[in-house]
Amino acid sequence: MLFKVFPDHVLETVVKAEGLNILTKEGNRYLDCTAGGTHYAIIGWSHPLVLEAMREQLSRFTHMDYKIWRDSNTEELASLLLSRNEHNLDMVYFCGNSGGEAAEASMKMSYQVHYDSGRPEKTWFISRTQSYHGSSTDAMAMGERPNLMFYQPLFPNNRAKVTEHNQYTQKREDESLDDYAKRSAKELETKILEIGPHKVAAFMGETIMGGLIGDVPPAPNYWKYIREVCDRYNVHLIMDEVYCGTGTSGKIYCCDWDGVTPDFLLLGKTLAAGYAPVSAVVTSNEIYDVISNGQGRLQHTTTHQAYSLGIAAALAVQRIIHDDQLLDNVIYIGNWMREELAKRLSSSKYWRNIRGRGLRFSLEVQGSERDLFTERVSRRLRDQYKILVSGKWHRFSFTPSLLISKGEAELVVDRFCQCFLEEERH
Numbered sequence: 001m002l003f004k005v006f007p008d009h010v011l012e013t014v015v016k017a018e019g020l021n022i023l024t025k026e027g028n029r030y031l032d033c034t035a036g037g038t039h040y041a042i043i044g045w046s047h048p049l050v051l052e053a054m055r056e057q058l059s060r061f062t063h064m065d066y067k068i069w070r071d072s073n074t075e076e077l078a079s080l081l082l083s084r085n086e087h088n089l090d091m092v093y094f095c096g097n098s099g100g101e102a103a104e105a106s107m108k109m110s111y112q113v114h115y116d117s118g119r120p121e122k123t124w125f126i127s128r129t130q131s132y133h134g135s136s137t138d139a140m141a142m143g144e145r146p147n148l149m150f151y152q153p154l155f156p157n158n159r160a161k162v163t164e165h166n167q168y169t170q171k172r173e174d175e176s177l178d179d180y181a182k183r184s185a186k187e188l189e190t191k192i193l194e195i196g197p198h199k200v201a202a203f204m205g206e207t208i209m210g211g212l213i214g215d216v217p218p219a220p221n222y223w224k225y226i227r228e229v230c231d232r233y234n235v236h237l238i239m240d241e242v243y244c245g246t247g248t249s250g251k252i253y254c255c256d257w258d259g260v261t262p263d264f265l266l267l268g269k270t271l272a273a274g275y276a277p278v279s280a281v282v283t284s285n286e287i288y289d290v291i292s293n294g295q296g297r298l299q300h301t302t303t304h305q306a307y308s309l310g311i312a313a314a315l316a317v318q319r320i321i322h323d324d325q326l327l328d329n330v331i332y333i334g335n336w337m338r339e340e341l342a343k344r345l346s347s348s349k350y351w352r353n354i355r356g357r358g359l360r361f362s363l364e365v366q367g368s369e370r371d372l373f374t375e376r377v378s379r380r381l382r383d384q385y386k387i388l389v390s391g392k393w394h395r396f397s398f399t400p401s402l403l404i405s406k407g408e409a410e411l412v413v414d415r416f417c418q419c420f421l422e423e424e425r426h
């Protein structure tokens, strides 16, 4: 018997998926603006160049252990991921398959660096409320996803949180965005001082708060101020780009918008875009040197890290994404969609705001019936027009493939506005 975790989320039986379209046995063709529900399919499905690279890899070998053998694809992929010079990152560690593993690998790397540098008491990790970093036990402890909070008794004790960074709900009216950014960084500093700077290993945050509250970009300079606080107390900065990395924001890394380089940058679902599960921690020579001069090796390993078939897929995916024209188009289509949605819907009583970067953005609604409204609009869009947009709680999230055409974007916006306004009239 099949154990279905979320039985009510299963729509129909998929027979094929290509581009942004999902074809089902029931005879429907869905235009998917969620990139696979969990936002991984950032170049759509069945891309011929990725399938070709995977076939070619299958004819050579499926997996050779990363800790024993070299694989030219792995080296080429690492070089590609480091090829843009907006940041000072120069090392890639392929840590496993999921984003949660990347979060935990970065925490272990951070601790190993402190340990090998004679600071073994730095065991605390700080993150933010309303975050999501994965569902392995420690990644869960770093997040605050409501349905996972009953697991709290399993969480380690040396984890702490500061308030979510959300300019739409947390900024005071009498405060400028810069003051708010400074206040957020100050809260982190206060928390570090409260715990004791000699005990804090790292601070972890999603570059834009994504999955839960819906694509809220930081106030300008927020990450710069956070970086300063981290540097002051020898606390590593971990930026989670499992959701918003590799081109989805219109730049290769979302933190490139903020002009800040973290000590550890997390990549996951968008790396091989669903063609295979691959995750990575991007870091610096400085970190690498401490580890190689210390214990000599990183003590976090998994059997399928840098899974060869997955790396071949990720390399093909990232070659497609590392293209200036594609990135410009991500910015252009994202801006166009946001402007068009605002033009047509901002006078609605439900409208609150629209925000995000590139092709990761959310439209927030308000009112006592907002949860029901988002659910009803997205259901109408799915049932009537076979278009999938994630409508949950207070917001609709638009996370289409980066290869969405202008025509597809126009269709999504048209149909979405139609359903939004029809449901409003109800």
Ligand SMILES: Cc1ncc(COP(=O)(O)O)c(C=O)c1O
Pocket: 038, 097, 098, 099, 100, 101, 103, 132, 133, 134, 135, 206, 210, 211, 240, 241, 242, 243, 244, 268, 269
């Ligand atoms: C920001 C962020 N970090 C980590 C994860 C966890 O990734 P995975 O589900 O592959 O463990 C997610 C998944 O949605 C995410 O959005």
